[in-house]
Structure formats: C-alpha cells, structure tokens
Amino acid sequence: MTHSEGRDSQPTTWTTLPLFPLHTVALPGVHLPLHIFEPRYRQLTIDLVTEVVPERLFGVVAIRNPTITEVEEPAHVHATGCAVRLREARRLPDGRFDIVATGHRRFRLLSIDTGAAPYLHATVEWADDEPLPDGSEGAEEATARLADAGRAAHRRYCSVAWESDGWQPPPRDTEPALLAYRLASDCILPLADRQELLEERHPLRRLRLTCRLLAREAAFISELSAVPPPQHEVNETLLRPSLN
Template sequence: MTHSEGPGGHPATPTMLPLFPLRTVAFPGVHLPLHIFEPRYRQLTLDLITEVVPDRLFGVVTIADPTVQEVEDLAHVHPTGCATRLREARRLPDGRFDIVVTGHRRFRLVDIDAETTPYLRGTVEWVDDEHVPDGAEDAASRLADACRVAHRRYCSVAWESDSWRSPPPDTPSETLAYQVISDCLLPLSDRRELLEERHPLRRLRLAYHLLRREAAFVSELGAVPPSQHEADETLLRPNPN
C-alpha cells in the first residue's frame, strides 16, 4: 500500500472526507459538472454550500463494479480518488442541484463510514507526486510541448468546431497531463491509470500516448466526442449522481 507523506517525509495524518461514488474519474485542477438528485447528495450539497463540510471539499471515488447499486465498503470502489472543491452551485425549483467542482488533491481511501451521516464518509490518506530530480526541467519541458501538440492534434480531429483551447501557458507540468486528457473521451481504466501515476514525467508521457492513440481512433472511425472544456463556463452537461 502506498502511503502519502507530510512535511519532512513523515506519514500524513488521515483525513475524513464526505464521499461521492461515481462512474467517472476526477482529476486535480480539472472542473467536473454534476447533476445532484439523490436526497443524500442534496444534503451533501447543502452542507458544502453552508460550509458544514470544511473547505467545501468532498472526495470523488470511482465505482469499481458497474453492477453495484449501493456502495457500502472498500471493495465497491477503486482506492485512489480525488478530493474536489465546490466551485459553483445552482439550485433547481424541485430541490435538485447543478454544480461544478474542481479537482483538488489525490487520496487513497482506507476506510468507509456509511452510518454517521446520510452520505458516505471516508478516511483518506493524501497521495502526492514523487519528487522530480534536479536537472529534469528540460525533459519536463519537452514532454509538456509534446503533450500540447498531441492535444491540438486530438482536438482538431475530434471536434467539429474550433471552440476548444489549449491549457494556459503557465499550467504547471504537474497538472498539464490532467488538463489535456480531460478533453479526451477515454475508458475509465485509462483515466484511473493517469490519476494513479505519481511521477509527473511518466504522467505526461502517458497522456501523450493516450492522446495520440485516441486521435488515431477518431481519425479512422470518424467518431466525434463532446467537448469537456466547457465546464469552465457552463453547467449544461452535468454528470448525474
């Protein structure tokens, strides 16, 4: 089991977070729209809005078995998740919510509490990146440039419009892989692999290969996926809970 470390290399103190099991993967630094209709997650949303939940943070974990109707223990979800922070919320007349959250930090789930609150809570250990050795700046820059080229290529063949945009030039190399891959439709297994990769350079390399592979598939099949970057400005395509 991989443990996160706090300052000085000491094991980090476990943290309790509300949990939202979904059939998707949240990435640090990437916006995710959600449509909230279950009563327990309506309550979670209210607790986030009113900051009953500290820092408006909750954890998104990926459901491991598509046949599972009710997540109750660790075996039902993948252990690596992403804490997300509520960014925007719109309450609908019938009590449902459309919200946008932003990925904050990866964690490893070590325990689930299904009794204390209407929604799940989990004990998590934060998972940070491995250290990149001094002198690796040139390699990181080359990989970042290659990822941006692969991202432009993918978007040019996958999208019918030219409304997509590249990540800002000042996007840190640690989060660039998440940014470029968020525009790409991928199997959950690929998204999980990207989230679980702790080395920034290996993560950039993985994103580069995934973008090239998907661009080739789209070119061959002529399939056009929807744009995901529009979550920055709109709540129009939320994922249901």
C-alpha cells in the same frame, strides 16, 4: 481534522471526507460538473454550500463495476480517488442542484463509514506526487520537451475530435504536475484510462501516458471517421452521479 502518525517508520497524513462514489474519475485541477438529484447528495450539497463541510471539500471515487448501485465497502470502488472543492451550485425549483467542483488533491481510501450521516464518509490518506527532477538545466529541458509533446498530442486530438474550435489549450504557465490532467480532460477516455492517470504519481510519467492516450484516441477517431458528442453533452450524460 487531519492527523499525522507513523506507519512503517514513515509519517502519513490522513483525514475524513464526505464521499461521493461516481461512475467517472475526478482529476486534480479539472472541473467536474454534476447534476445532484438524490436526497442524501442534495443534503451534502447544502452542507458544502453552508460550509458545514470544511473547505467545501468532498471525495470522489470511481465505482469499479457499472452494475453496482449502492457502495457499502472499499472493495466496491477504486482505492485512489480525488478530493474536489465545490466552486458553484445552482439550486433548481424542485430541490435538485447543478454544481461544478474542481479536483484538488489525490488520496488513497482507507475505510468507508456508511452510518455517520445521510451520505457516506471516508477516512483517506493524501497521496501526493513524487518530486520532479532537480532544477538542473538538463532536467528542465527534459520537462519542457515532454510538456511540448503533450501539447502537440492534445492539438492533434482536438483537431480531429471536436467539430468546433471551442477548445482551448491549457495556459502556458500550467504546472507540470497538472498539465497531464488538463490535457486529458478534453479527451473522452474510458474510465480505466482516467483511473490510470489518477494513480500515476510521477508527473513526467503521467505526461508520457497522456501523450500515448491522446495519440491512440486521435487514431481511433480518424480511422472510424466519427467524433465524440459535444463536450457539454458529455458533461450532462457521462458525469451524472451514481444512484447512491
């Protein structure tokens, strides 16, 4: 259920979502593969597949400290998270699941309910982007230049980071609000950098940040003469769920 109410004379929209704390950051418009093994999150997957959970949406928040294995309060996680929608689920013979979800919409975490269900629930308020500049010719040109710079940084990163040519640039018609996320998704970034991208609510500032991060990481890889592991191995290891 979604509600609207006043806060400091400004309308706000909030809702409740199942909550899945992870040691990674989900980004809007980016696929998130997960291996589901713990009973409570197996149940969440079943509830998503059967649409007991409306719209197959659940919230993902990044855990602040890698030593935390049980999230019990908002202080244990970052305040900005991303609602993701289940796209695919494959049940394994032993009851585990391999799933793919896609980032949908950013939110701010308001509270966590640890007793409502086998898995966590959260009350969140949506945190949408600030508007892009008006549609004047100058604003459109500035947006296009920044998008081109982001794509160029992405090409440079992928050319030095990935041993194969299997990567693909985002489609040319990708919305500016999603482009930074799509470009960054091919880069193995520290959690703090991914969280900074998620928290940045202005699309053009987010593109500038992505350009800087991609350039930095490409320089590191070139200097060290080392490449990240293949992307499928990253998905299987770095994106596994926490022990909640």
